[in-house]
Amino acid sequence: MSIEILSIMISYIVIVLLIGFYAARYVKSSKDYLIAGHRLGLIPLTFTYFATYFSAVSVFGFTGLVYRSGWSGLWLPVFWATGSIMGMFIALKLRRVKLISPHEYFKVRFGLPYGFQVFVGLLTVVALMVSLIVQIKSTGIVWSMALGRAYEEGVFLSMIIILIYVIAGGLYSVAYTDIFQGIMFTVMLIIGGVWALLTTGGIGNLYTMVSRISTPPTPGASPTPSGLLTSAIGTYTFISLLFLWLNWAPGVAAHVRYTQRILAARNIDLSLKMYVIAWPILFIIYTCMAFTALAGRIFIPTMPEGMSVDYIMPLIFGKYFPSIVVGLFYACLLAAAMSTIDSEVQICNSIVFIDMLRYLKLSERGMLAVARILAVVIVIICTLITLYPLPIIIEFSAYCWGILGVLYFAPMMIGLYWRRVNKWGVISGVFGGLIVFAVWQMLWGTRIYGIQPFGVGVLVSILLTIIISAVTKPPPEECLKMYFSSR
Amino acid sequence: MGDFIALMIFFLICCIVPIPIYYIIRKRFGELIRGE
Numbered sequence: 001m002s003i004e005i006l007s008i009m010i011s012y013i014v015i016v017l018l019i020g021f022y023a024a025r026y027v028k029s030s031k032d033y034l035i036a037g038h039r040l041g042l043i044p045l046t047f048t049y050f051a052t053y054f055s056a057v058s059v060f061g062f063t064g065l066v067y068r069s070g071w072s073g074l075w076l077p078v079f080w081a082t083g084s085i086m087g088m089f090i091a092l093k094l095r096r097v098k099l100i101s102p103h104e105y106f107k108v109r110f111g112l113p114y115g116f117q118v119f120v121g122l123l124t125v126v127a128l129m130v131s132l133i134v135q136i137k138s139t140g141i142v143w144s145m146a147l148g149r150a151y152e153e154g155v156f157l158s159m160i161i162i163l164i165y166v167i168a169g170g171l172y173s174v175a176y177t178d179i180f181q182g183i184m185f186t187v188m189l190i191i192g193g194v195w196a197l198l199t200t201g202g203i204g205n206l207y208t209m210v211s212r213i214s215t216p217p218t219p220g221a222s223p224t225p226s227g228l229l230t231s232a233i234g235t236y237t238f239i240s241l242l243f244l245w246l247n248w249a250p251g252v253a254a255h256v257r258y259t260q261r262i263l264a265a266r267n268i269d270l271s272l273k274m275y276v277i278a279w280p281i282l283f284i285i286y287t288c289m290a291f292t293a294l295a296g297r298i299f300i301p302t303m304p305e306g307m308s309v310d311y312i313m314p315l316i317f318g319k320y321f322p323s324i325v326v327g328l329f330y331a332c333l334l335a336a337a338m339s340t341i342d343s344e345v346q347i348c349n350s351i352v353f354i355d356m357l358r359y360l361k362l363s364e365r366g367m368l369a370v371a372r373i374l375a376v377v378i379v380i381i382c383t384l385i386t387l388y389p390l391p392i393i394i395e396f397s398a399y400c401w402g403i404l405g406v407l408y409f410a411p412m413m414i415g416l417y418w419r420r421v422n423k424w425g426v427i428s429g430v431f432g433g434l435i436v437f438a439v440w441q442m443l444w445g446t447r448i449y450g451i452q453p454f455g456v457g458v459l460v461s462i463l464l465t466i467i468i469s470a471v472t473k474p475p476p477e478e479c480l481k482m483y484f485s486s487r
Numbered sequence: 488m489g490d491f492i493a494l495m496i497f498f499l500i501c502c503i504v505p506i507p508i509y510y511i512i513r514k515r516f517g518e519l520i521r522g523e
Contacts, residue, residue: 071491071494072494074494074495074498075494077498078494078497078498078501081498081501081502081504082501084505085501085504085505085508088505088508088509088512092512092516092520203492204488207488207491230488230491231490232490232491232493232494233490267520267521268516268519268520268521269513269520269521272505272509272512272513272520273509275505275509276505276506276509279501279502279503279505280502280503282502283498283499283502283503286498287495287498
């Protein structure tokens with residue numbers, strides 16, 4: 001275990017805790033705790049958006065994808081960026097009403113019964129918890145890779161730190177710690193990209209060297225076709241790209257992680273500006289990561305035996321950088337993971353709190369205490385499931401993103417702009433989309449022309465929402481005035 | 488090299504498109520989006 005790496009990791013943890021406690025002074029009520037009192041300013045808002053967006057799983061996954069499949073891996077962030085453009089249009093309307101949790105939208109906009117809100121909330125929490133488990137696992141992996149210590153130790157430690165600052169300051173602490181965490185991983189990932197271009201002699205040389213590679217990415221895998229790594233289309237076809245877009249863009253547009261940030265903004269203007277500022281930074285980060293992964297393929301044409309392509313970034317940093325930079329890199333991975341975990345815990349917290357509120361007759365102090373206790377319960381459950389995973393949860397993880405996209409995209413994107421969308425359209429869209437998505441995933445997965453099951457589910461939910469709304473009675477006026485008044 | 492650069496430029500465009508969209512929205516909705 002390197003002392004430099006350990007000191008950097010500990011310094012990172014101390015700074016995060018200090019920022020978390022500093023931000024906690026803004027929390028005076030349960031609304032402050034859960035949604036930052038709808039008062040988040042531009043800097044914390046933008047950083048919490050893009051730090052939440054960016055997880056350790058995406059660092060591992062995206063660089064692994066580019067290492068294995070080449071430059072065409074850039075299509076994924078392209079799709080996410082187009083999803084965020086749609087997200088701006090959701091922000092423009094959604095922030096008109098000060099909801100505490102995004103799932104309240106179903107009751108407010110469509111007049112759906114409380115039971116449906118609880119159903120959506122429950123599915124959202126389950127989907128988020130499964131996604132949380134994957135993120136929590138990554139903290140254990142980073143900890144054991146950085147310091148050679150037990151995986152469980154990393155999981156426990158990171159969850160205790162998150163719990164401390166989330167309990168202290170709720171969304172305020174999450175947002176303010178995200179400023180530090182966001183700056184940290186942006187700088188480190190840019191360093192990786194600059195190193196890649198400097199050591200290979202620029203984009204032209206990088207391109208020439210990568211285009212000649214034909215070795216397999218991992219021992220025993222098929223050799224890489226020459227030129228594949230520099231092709232913009234790679235192994236995709238038009239139809240697979242279309243369904244891949246449907247798989248990712250709607251999920252990004254209406255994901256509760258981001259709609260919660262929209263609701264936390266001080267006004268609509270700031271909720272739009274967070275997209276404007278975050279995406280050019282994300283462009284730099286993703287291209288830098290892609291350059292690093294391609295340079296990694298030049299210097300390490302095949303991953304060492306037993307190591308997945310997802311570990312290319314840690315491998316490069318460990319091999320070519322001094323230990324201080326390696327320590328900062330691991331701290332950056334921990335930051336990327338923790339900034340996503342704390343947000344997802346906070347959303348689960350808001351959803352469960354809102355659904356329980358109906359049965360609670362408490363003072364403001366009592367509600368704040370309940371919100372904090374819920375955070376503890378959620379973190380304990382997620383940590384236990386991470387350490388003792390049930391096989392069904394691993395299977396379910398493939399469904400998470402799809403469930404959230406089917407639940408929220410059509411009701412928000414269409415329901416915020418077309419007055420005609422009513423509760424019957426939403427109910428049939430949600431159930432129809434979920435059923436088609438689940439059946440397609442179970443029966444065919446991606447085996448039919450590379451079509452993504454989630455893309456099919458979203459398409460079905462969009463069509464059903466439109467068709468059923470058009471053929472049934474228009475929604476009552478009281479459901480429309482909140483989002484369609486010309487104030 | 489052309490398609491390599493083209494994809495990067497396409498990605499860049501997707502990332503900076505929010506800027507003109509924001510200004511169009513601000514021009515169209517003005518006070519509504521800046522109000523509390």
